[in-house]
Amino acid sequence: MRVLAVGLALVTVSSCAVRTDQIARDPGVVRMALNGWVGYEASAEVLAYILRTEMGYDVQLIRTDEQPSWQALDQGVLDVIVENWGHDDLMELYGPDGNGTVVDGGPNGNVGGIGWYIPGYVADAYPGITTADGLREHTDIFRTAETGEKGEFLGGAPGFVTQDEGMINAFDLDLEIVFAGSEASQITEVRRRYANEEPVLFYFYDPQWLQEELELVRVDFPPWKPGCDEDLEWIPCDYPQYHMNKIFRTGFVEADEPSYQFLDNWTWTNGQQNDVARMIADEGLDSEEAAAIWVEENRDVWEPWIPEGAAGR
Incomplete structure (x- = not known):
């Protein structure tokens, strides 16, 4: 084969x-x-x-x-x-x-760059949501039937490099991670919600061809510094550049x-x-x-x- x-x-x-x-x-x-x-x-x-x-x-x-x-x-x-x-x-x-x-x-x-992304139409509808403080105020718009009172953070594959749980804890965000299971499944779900102009907050990265197709906005967190991601349960910074x-x-x-x-x-x-x-x-x-x-x-x-x-x- x-x-x-x-x-x-x-x-x-x-x-x-x-x-x-x-x-x-x-x-x-x-x-x-x-x-x-x-x-x-x-x-x-x-x-x-x-x-x-x-x-x-x-x-x-x-x-x-x-x-x-x-x-x-x-x-x-x-x-x-x-x-x-x-x-x-x-x-x-x-x-x-x-x-x-x-x-x-x-x-x-x-x-490479890993980060948190939302569609441009969400950023336009909720000014300030592209910061940690603004996101904290609006996590309710990402609620789904699966996550109940918490907002959904759409992950990719569980095996990918991730620090999302530590960021959720450090920035006191009322979010629950739901893994799409694979890159292909995540892209399918993001495109579906994008076509319907539904709110979606998700893990994504570059290089990635979908970045050139959809208007996506990265959420701005404090920049990565050496040592800020040592405790995986508490990460008060963005991802590093790779x-x-x-x-x-x-x-x-x-x-x-x-x-x-x-x-x-x-x-x-x-x-x-x-x-x-x-x-x-x-x-x-x-x-x-x-x-x-x-x-x-x-x-x-x-x-x-x-x-x-x-x-x-």
Whole structure:
């Protein structure tokens, strides 16, 4: 199968054992994590398409959540995560200061921002609602049958990076988090309410193609400062900005094959990711077809990613 799903069994090794990421592998195969949001899928599919068609690699896209992706790198089951949102705790565990099985691969070019959003028509109808104080005065407009006397805060997937409960506590907001379950389900619900001009308050982020389709306004909280989010139960600040990076299996880096060099060279912009993500999520194209279209139309962008002397050059 082109896209694989895996369940991971943790491996315990003694301090004298071979590093778990050094499991023997076919150098003609690249194993790439496929996390559960369409922007990540856009990046992974474009990279996989070029590796296959221009460089002759077999690419396995392995569908897994964020934390299990790191465990899979540690165990030698994966070679690369192409879009990492923070996870300093996992880098401490598996990186050079931990057991040494993963390496920070540097920026992928995407700049990420997580925040709380409302539609523009809600911001217009309730002046001041885009601040913590204003939101506190108007949480009642977000009440639903499911949340009763509390306003609803619409989350995405439970496994996404989140500090929302700590913000609700710190800013004394009468809100209850309801998880949509996935990015796709959340977008469907937001678009439904937007079409009916219903109030909705929700977790969202950038890069994300829907930001270019709907008029959305981010709620303004005190800016993030180092240490303000240490207590997950009490977070009196906004989310930090994320400069997304790649995470490599250490053994993949040490082998220094053209596949690694290609992924190491790769960076692209939020807009480029959104172009592919929109084709997948909004236009209904198969993800590989969307990648093929982008690759065909942007040769000048991706050709420099291929290392000199690699197949296809």
